[in-house]
Amino acid sequence: MTDSLLSIRGLSVEFKTELGLVRALSEVSFEVPRNSVTAVVGESGSGKSVTSNAILRLLPDTAQSSGEIELNPQDGEPVIITSLDERDPQMQNLRGGLVSMVFQEPMTALSPVHRIGDQVAEAVLCHRDVSPDVAWAEAAAMLEQVGLADAESKMRMFPFEFSGGMRQRVVIAMALICHPQLLICDEPTTALDVTIQAEILVLIKSLQRKLNNSVLFITHDLGVVAQIADRVVVMYNGQVMEIGSVRQVLKNPQHPYTMHLLSSMPGAATDFREKNKNWSDGAAIGAGTFLVEADAGRKIREFRELSP
Amino acid sequence: MSQLLSVTDLCKSFAGESVVKSVSFELNESSTLGIVGESGSGKTTLVRSILRAIEPDSGTVRYNSREGWHDLHSLSPKELLPLRREIQMIFQDPFASLNPRMTVQTILEEPLIIHGIGDKESRKQQVAKMLEKVQLDSSSASRFPHAFSGGQRQRIGIARALILEPRLVVCDESVSALDVSVQAQILDLLASLQSELGLTYLFVAHDLRVVREFCDDVLVMYSGNVVERGSVEEIFNNPQHDYTRLLLSAIPSPDPDEKLQPLDRKSLLLDAGLTV
Amino acid sequence: MSELRELTPGQLAWLKFRRHRLAMIAAGSLIFLYTIAIFCEFISPYTPEQRNSRAINAPPMDVRFFDAEGQFNFRPFVYDLELTINPDTWMREYEEDASTAYPIRFFTRGEPYEFWGLFEAERHLFSVDPNGPGYIHWFGTDSLGRDVFSRVLYGARVSLSIGVVGVGLTLFLGVLLGGFAGYLGGIFDSAVQRMTEVLQSIPTLPLWMALSAALPAAWSPITTYFGVTIILSLFGWTTLARQVRGRFLAMREEDFVVAARLIGANDQRVVFRHMLPSFSSHIITTATLAVPAMILGETALSFLGIGLRAPVVSWGVLLQQAQNYQVIVMTPWLLLPGAFIVVTVIAFNLLGDGLRDAADPYSSLRQQ
Numbered sequence: 001m002t003d004s005l006l007s008i009r010g011l012s013v014e015f016k017t018e019l020g021l022v023r024a025l026s027e028v029s030f031e032v033p034r035n036s037v038t039a040v041v042g043e044s045g046s047g048k049s050v051t052s053n054a055i056l057r058l059l060p061d062t063a064q065s066s067g068e069i070e071l072n073p074q075d076g077e078p079v080i081i082t083s084l085d086e087r088d089p090q091m092q093n094l095r096g097g098l099v100s101m102v103f104q105e106p107m108t109a110l111s112p113v114h115r116i117g118d119q120v121a122e123a124v125l126c127h128r129d130v131s132p133d134v135a136w137a138e139a140a141a142m143l144e145q146v147g148l149a150d151a152e153s154k155m156r157m158f159p160f161e162f163s164g165g166m167r168q169r170v171v172i173a174m175a176l177i178c179h180p181q182l183l184i185c186d187e188p189t190t191a192l193d194v195t196i197q198a199e200i201l202v203l204i205k206s207l208q209r210k211l212n213n214s215v216l217f218i219t220h221d222l223g224v225v226a227q228i229a230d231r232v233v234v235m236y237n238g239q240v241m242e243i244g245s246v247r248q249v250l251k252n253p254q255h256p257y258t259m260h261l262l263s264s265m266p267g268a269a270t271d272f273r274e275k276n277k278n279w280s281d282g283a284a285i286g287a288g289t290f291l292v293e294a295d296a297g298r299k300i301r302e303f304r305e306l307s308p
Numbered sequence: 309m310s311q312l313l314s315v316t317d318l319c320k321s322f323a324g325e326s327v328v329k330s331v332s333f334e335l336n337e338s339s340t341l342g343i344v345g346e347s348g349s350g351k352t353t354l355v356r357s358i359l360r361a362i363e364p365d366s367g368t369v370r371y372n373s374r375e376g377w378h379d380l381h382s383l384s385p386k387e388l389l390p391l392r393r394e395i396q397m398i399f400q401d402p403f404a405s406l407n408p409r410m411t412v413q414t415i416l417e418e419p420l421i422i423h424g425i426g427d428k429e430s431r432k433q434q435v436a437k438m439l440e441k442v443q444l445d446s447s448s449a450s451r452f453p454h455a456f457s458g459g460q461r462q463r464i465g466i467a468r469a470l471i472l473e474p475r476l477v478v479c480d481e482s483v484s485a486l487d488v489s490v491q492a493q494i495l496d497l498l499a500s501l502q503s504e505l506g507l508t509y510l511f512v513a514h515d516l517r518v519v520r521e522f523c524d525d526v527l528v529m530y531s532g533n534v535v536e537r538g539s540v541e542e543i544f545n546n547p548q549h550d551y552t553r554l555l556l557s558a559i560p561s562p563d564p565d566e567k568l569q570p571l572d573r574k575s576l577l578l579d580a581g582l583t584v
Numbered sequence: 585m586s587e588l589r590e591l592t593p594g595q596l597a598w599l600k601f602r603r604h605r606l607a608m609i610a611a612g613s614l615i616f617l618y619t620i621a622i623f624c625e626f627i628s629p630y631t632p633e634q635r636n637s638r639a640i641n642a643p644p645m646d647v648r649f650f651d652a653e654g655q656f657n658f659r660p661f662v663y664d665l666e667l668t669i670n671p672d673t674w675m676r677e678y679e680e681d682a683s684t685a686y687p688i689r690f691f692t693r694g695e696p697y698e699f700w701g702l703f704e705a706e707r708h709l710f711s712v713d714p715n716g717p718g719y720i721h722w723f724g725t726d727s728l729g730r731d732v733f734s735r736v737l738y739g740a741r742v743s744l745s746i747g748v749v750g751v752g753l754t755l756f757l758g759v760l761l762g763g764f765a766g767y768l769g770g771i772f773d774s775a776v777q778r779m780t781e782v783l784q785s786i787p788t789l790p791l792w793m794a795l796s797a798a799l800p801a802a803w804s805p806i807t808t809y810f811g812v813t814i815i816l817s818l819f820g821w822t823t824l825a826r827q828v829r830g831r832f833l834a835m836r837e838e839d840f841v842v843a844a845r846l847i848g849a850n851d852q853r854v855v856f857r858h859m860l861p862s863f864s865s866h867i868i869t870t871a872t873l874a875v876p877a878m879i880l881g882e883t884a885l886s887f888l889g890i891g892l893r894a895p896v897v898s899w900g901v902l903l904q905q906a907q908n909y910q911v912i913v914m915t916p917w918l919l920l921p922g923a924f925i926v927v928t929v930i931a932f933n934l935l936g937d938g939l940r941d942a943a944d945p946y947s948s949l950r951q952q
C-alpha cells in the first residue's frame with residue numbers, strides 16, 4: 001500500500017469537435033496523498049475540470065483519454081479507474097461511495113421539488129442497505145456537522161428556502177454522508193459571496209481534519225489555495241507546471257508561470273509584479289497550440305489543432 | 309477637485325421590495341469610488357439607475373457636465389443624448405456585452421455614428437487610435453467578437469466606452485469574470501487610461517482585494533443601504549461598521565501563514581441590527 | 585487554428601450546418617423540388633389538361649436502356665402499351681409491347697404552353713417523337729388520360745409556393761405583432777396576448793372549413809389561391825408572435841442591448857440593428873418548421889374539397905381526385921402526389937433541425 005490515495009499518471013485527454021481534435025490535457029501526473037487537501041489551481045481552460053471529471057469518468061463521449069488513474073482505498077484492493085468499464089459495479093461503488101464530488105453551482109445539484117432531508121437521506125439509501133429512518137437520522141447528524149443549526153426542522157424545507165451558503169452546505173453534506181475517502185470540490189465557492197466562501201472554506205478544512213479523508217480542491221484563486229491546501233498543483237494549458245507544498249509554491253515559487261500568477265494577485269508587491277508582468281509561455285507549450293497573450297479568458301475555448 | 313456626480317436619497321424597489329434604500333453620495337472628478345457589498349445588495353440597481361438604464365422611484369442624480377449641473381432624471385431622451393457621451397459603462401460579462409453579429413469596427417464606430425461625429429474616414433482613424441489605446445492590434449477591427457479571448461473582449465468593451473471621450477465611466481464588476489492575470493492587465497489599462505484622460509470611475513466589485521488596489525474611496529452596501537463610506541485606508545485599516553469588518557475578515561490571504569478567521573456572520577449582523 | 589478566428593458568424597453557422605448530414609440531404613432535395621416546381625411547364629412532357637384517349641388509367645411506364653434482347657441502347661426508350669379489355673371484369677389492362685419502342689428525345693416540340701404565363705413556348709425537356717404515335721407516361725395516367733407526372737409537377741408549383749407565401753405572411757404578422765408587443769409592452773402587449781390565446785384555443789380545422797366555405801365559388805383560381813393562403817396564415821402567426829415577444833422581452837435586458845441604449849441608440853436602432861439580427865436565425869428556423877404545416881393545411885383543405893379546386897392543380901387537388909377506394913386497388917399510381925407531400929414535409933423538418941443547430945454558431949465555442 002502506497003501512501004497516496006490517488007495517483008494520476010500521464011493523463012492526456014482530447015476532445016473531438018467540429019473543428020478538429022482539441023487537446024485538453026497532456027501528460028498530467030500528480031498524486032493526492034492521504035489525509036490532506038490537494039489544490040489544483042490554474043486559469044480558466046487550463047484543464048482543472050477535465051482532470052476532476054476524468055477521475056469520476058464523467059467526460060463526454062467525444063473525449064478520448066489515455067494514461068492511468070489509480071485509487072488506493074484505505075482497506076481494499078487498488079482500483080485502476082481508467083480501465084474500469086462504465087457499467088462496472090465497481091464504478092457505481094466508486095461514485096458517491098469512495099469518491100464524491102461537490103460542484104460549483106449549488107442550486108443545480110439539488111432537486112427543487114424535493115425536501116432537503118429526503119435528498120440527503122436518498123444519498124445514504126443509494127449506497128447502503130439501511131432503513132429510511134436510519135438514513136434520515138444519519139442525514140440529520142451530517143447536516144448538523146456541516147453547521148446547519150436545527151437540522152431536523154430544516155430538513156423539511158425546500159432548496160429555494162435556503163440561502164446560497166446553506167445550499168452549498170447541503171451539497172457538501174450529501175457528498176460526505178457516505179464517508180468518501182476522496183472528496184472532489186470543483187470551485188465550490190465561486191458562486192458564493194466572500195463571507196460565505198470563508199465559512200465554507202473553514203468548514204471543508206475542519207471536516208477534512210475530523211473525518212480524516214482527502215480533498216481534491218479545484219480553484220483559480222490563490223488566496224483560497226493558501227487557506228485550504230496542504231499541497232498545490234499548478235496547471236496551465238492542460239499541463240502541470242509546478243507541484244509542491246503550499247508554503248513552497250506560494251512563498252518560493254519555482255516555475256515562472258506560478259510567479260506570474262502570484263504577481264497578478266491583487267495586492268501583490270509592485271516590484272514583484274513588474275518583474276513577472278509579462279510571462280511568456282515560451283517553449284513550455286507544445287507545438288500546434290495557440291494562445292493569445294497569457295490569457296485564456298473565462299469560458300473561451302481555444303481550439304488547438306493538434307499538429308499531425 | 310470639483311464634484312462630478314451627486315446622488316441624493318435614491319430609492320428603487322422591484323415589486324414592492326426595496327432594493328436601493330435612500331442612497332446618497334458624491335463623487336469627485338478624476339477619482340475612483342469603489343462600491344462593495346454582497347450579492348443582491350443593490351449595487352447593479354444603484355449604478356444602472358444613475359445611468360438611467362433603470363428609472364428609480366425617487367431621489368435625484370445630479371451630474372456636473374461640461375455645460376453645468378443637470379438633474380439626469382428630469383431630462384427628456386433628446387436632452388439626455390449629449391450627456392450619454394460623458395457617462396459610459398463597462399459591463400461585467402465580456403461575452404454578453406458585445407453584439408456577436410457585428411465586427412469590432414462596427415461596434416466601435418456605432419457610438420460615433422449615433423452622435424454624428426466625423427465622417428467615414430475620420431471615424432476609421434478614431435477606431436484605429438482607440439484600438440491602439442487599449443492595446444489591441446489594428447487588424448482586430450475586421451473581426452467578430454467570438455474571435456477574441458475574454459480579456460481581449462473586455463478591451464473592446466473598454467474601447468467602446470471610451471471612444472466618446474466620457475468623463476465618468478461606470479464599471480459594474482468589469483473585471484470579476486476574468487482570470488487573475490487578465491484582471492491585472494485590465495486594471496493596469498484602466499489605471500493608465502485614468503491618468504492619461506483624467507477619467508472618473510465608479511467601480512462596482514465584490515473582490516475587496518481589487519478594490520483596495522484600485523480605488524481611492526469605498527462605499528460599502530448592505531441590503532440596499534450604504535453602511536459605510538470612506539477612503540480605502542480608513543475602510544481597510546479602521547473599519548467602523550460590523551458588516552465591513554465581516555467582509556474584511558473573509559478575505560483569504562495568499563499567505564498560508566495568515567489563517568482565515570471569518571467573524572461570525574449571524575451574531576455580528578444581528579448585533580448591528582441588520583436583518584440576515 | 586488561426587483561421588477559426590477569422591470566420592464570420594455566417595461561416596461558423598455554415599460549418600455547423602454542413603455537419604448535419606440529413607439536413608444537407610434535405611436541403612438538396614428541397615432545392616431539387618423547388619427547381620422542378622419553378623420550371624414545371626418546361627420539364628413536364630405534357631400540359632396538365634392534355635388528354636391521351638389511347639391511355640386511360642394507364643400504369644406507369646418503365647424507362648429502359650436494355651431492350652428485350654438485352655442489348656444496351658444509349659438512348660433510353662419506352663415500349664408501346666397494348667390495351668386489352670379483360671373479358672371477365674371489363675377492365676382495361678395494359679401490357680408492354682416489346683416490338684414497338686419509342687426512343688426518348690430531348691428538347692422536343694410539344695403542346696404549346698405559356699411559361700409563367702409570360703411568354704409562349706412549345707419546347708419540353710423530354711418526350712417521345714411528337715409526330716409519331718408514341719407517348720410517355722412515366723407516372724401513368726388518370727381516368728381522363730392525363731399525364732400524372734406532368735400534373736404532379738404543376739401541382740408542386742402550387743403546393744410548394746403556398747407553403748412559402750403563407751409562411752412569409754405568417755412571419756410578417758408574427759414578427760410585427762410579437763415584436764411590438766414585446767418592445768412596447770403595456771396595453772398593446774395584453775391585447776396581442778389575448779388575441780393569440782383566443783386564436784390558439786379555436787380548433788383549426790372547423791374554422792378553416794368555415795372560412796373556406798365563405799370563399800365565393802366564383803373567384804378565379806388565383807384569387808382562391810391567395811384566399812386560402814391568407815386563411816392558413818391568419819392562424820399560423822400566433823405561435824411565432826409569442827416566440828418573438830418572448831425573445832424581445834428577454835433580449836431587452838441583454839447586456840449588449842443595454843450597451844446600445846447607453847451609447848444613445850434610439851428604439852429604432854436598438855430594434856433593427858441589434859435585436860432583430862440577433863434572432864434572425866431563430867426566426868428562419870421557426871419559419872422553416874412552419875412550412876410543412878402550411879403545405880399540409882393546403883392539402884387538407886383541398887382534399888376536403890373546400891380549398892383549391894380544379895382546374896387548379898395542387899397536390900391536395902390531385903389527391904382529392906384520387907379519393908376513392910378503387911384507386912388504391914386499380915390505379916395506385918394516382919396516389920403518387922402523396923409521396924411527394926411526405927418527402928417535402930420530412931425534408932422541411934430535417935432542414936429545420938439542421939438550421940436550429942446551426943443557428944447558434946457559438947454554442948460549440950462556449951459550451952458548459
Ligand SMILES: Nc1ncnc2c1ncn2[C@@H]1O[C@H](COP(=O)(O)OP(=O)(O)OP(=O)(O)O)[C@@H](O)[C@H]1O
Pocket residue numbers: 015016017022023024042043044045046047048049050051060062220298299300301302303
Ligand atoms: N466537452 C468538451 N468538448 C471540447 N473541448 C472541451 C470540452 N470540455 C473541455 N474542453 C476543453 O478542455 C479545456 C479545459 O477545460 P476545463 O473545463 O477543464 O477548464 P477549467 O480549468 O476547469 O476552466 P474553468 O476555470 O473555466 O472551469 C478547455 O480549453 C476546453 O477547450
Ligand SMILES: Nc1ncnc2c1ncn2[C@@H]1O[C@H](COP(=O)(O)OP(=O)(O)OP(=O)(O)O)[C@@H](O)[C@H]1O
Pocket residue numbers: 322323327345346347348349350351352353354514
Ligand atoms: N429587473 C428586476 N426585477 C426584479 N427584481 C430585480 C431586478 N433587478 C434586480 N432585482 C433584485 O434586486 C436585488 C438587488 O439586485 P442587484 O443586481 O442590484 O444586486 P447586486 O448588488 O448588483 O448583486 P450582484 O453582486 O449579484 O451583482 C436582488 O434581490 C434582485 O433580485
Ligand SMILES: [Mg+2]
Pocket residue numbers: 048049050
Ligand atoms: Mg472548470
Ligand SMILES: [Mg+2]
Pocket residue numbers: 351352353480481
Ligand atoms: Mg450586480
